[in-house]
Amino acid sequence: MTWSWEYHPDEQYVAAEAPPALLAEIERRADELVRAAEARHLDGTGHQGPGEGLRTATVANGFFVYFVVPRQQRVYVCQVTGV
Template identity: 35%
Template sequence: MSGDWQWEYNPDHDHVTGGIPVHVVAEVERLAGQLIELAETGIDVSELGNGPRSGGLRRMDAAGGWFYFLVAPRDPLIIIVRIVPPFDAL
């Protein structure tokens, strides 16, 4: 791997994180950073978390809630599409 992996929110930060507690967003961003570190070592992060098949939408626990992400290895990019906070934060 070339070490140029990145992560981003899609469609944007405000849409994905709006109304989510700051500590949950911070944990999701920390985990996204760890996914990047793993990807840069050559680990196939499209198989991490939960999902029906590798390469598709993945679900990963974070701060009592969870988030959904996609992996685009050709870009190389991890795309966070939705954060679900813990029930008590709703």
């Protein structure tokens, strides 16, 4: 299993009305978050204890809410907001 990110529950629900430029920025930032989570949790599948909780990341023209699940080696983007 390798680290990755995805929309939760799915892209249509989370990002249906977001402009393409905002989504491109979010996807670029989500890729960075995956690399950071992978470095922080070298063996995510063996992680014990609670997750990190919801976090917010800002990008040009908006922000998004995400959470990291080390045991699944996933970063989940669960809300997208444009400003």
